Amino acid sequence: MKIICIGRNYAKHIEELANEKPEEPVVFLKPDSAILPKNNPFFIPSFSEDVHYEVEVLVKINKVGKHIATRFAHKYYDEIGLGIDFTARDVQARCKEKGLPWEKAKAFDGSAIIGDFFPKTDFDLENLSFQLLKNDSVVQDGNTSNMLWKIDELVSYVSQYFTLKKGDIIFTGTPDGVGKVKENDVLVGTIEAKESFQIRVK
Ligand code: MG
Numbered sequence: 001m002k003i004i005c006i007g008r009n010y011a012k013h014i015e016e017l018a019n020e021k022p023e024e025p026v027v028f029l030k031p032d033s034a035i036l037p038k039n040n041p042f043f044i045p046s047f048s049e050d051v052h053y054e055v056e057v058l059v060k061i062n063k064v065g066k067h068i069a070t071r072f073a074h075k076y077y078d079e080i081g082l083g084i085d086f087t088a089r090d091v092q093a094r095c096k097e098k099g100l101p102w103e104k105a106k107a108f109d110g111s112a113i114i115g116d117f118f119p120k121t122d123f124d125l126e127n128l129s130f131q132l133l134k135n136d137s138v139v140q141d142g143n144t145s146n147m148l149w150k151i152d153e154l155v156s157y158v159s160q161y162f163t164l165k166k167g168d169i170i171f172t173g174t175p176d177g178v179g180k181v182k183e184n185d186v187l188v189g190t191i192e193a194k195e196s197f198q199i200r201v202k
Pocket of ligand 1: 005006007054056085173174
């Protein structure tokens with residue numbers, strides 16, 4: 001399976017990192033080795049002093065598709081979940097500066113938290129609220145209504161480049177409120193008040 005991630009999909013997050021608003025979705029990949037096994041703690045990697053959480057809505061692909069039209073995209077997923085795109089922000093800043101790829105900052109072991117999935121029919125996907133709590137305080141409070149590109153547009157867009165296969169997961173971008181994690185933080189992700197994951201930072 002592969003993990004396809006979207007960057008810069010919420011205007012306020014683009015502002016908080018002082019990034020340029022993209023004309024097309026920003027896309028990068030994480031390998032399957034990036035997935036943190038369920039119930040494992042997240043260990044801050046030794047190569048970074050500034051690892052950030054980014055909570056994101058996840059889409060799980062349910063069949064093979066390529067060049068999917070936006071109007072048919074809904075047929076390619078049944079489940080929606082929540083996860084974290086852990087980012088070594090200091091490493092990413094150095095990559096950006098030099099115009100280098102982001103993988104060392106974004107695709108390292110444990111950088112993909114994949115929480116529980118729920119049937120998409122449980123939700124209004126155009127108006128889905130989700131939160132990240134750090135040590136019981138809300139640090140990110142997002143809603144899919146603020147996405148620059150909607151889920152079906154993202155499925156269509158990425159399928160122009162990558163054949164989507166059953167089990168692939170799309171990370172749809174983070175809202176504002178990203179921040180640094182430190183040892184002993186507890187991160188809880190909720191989607192319409194349903195808990196999707198709980199992670200301890202080591
Ligand atoms: Mg992200």
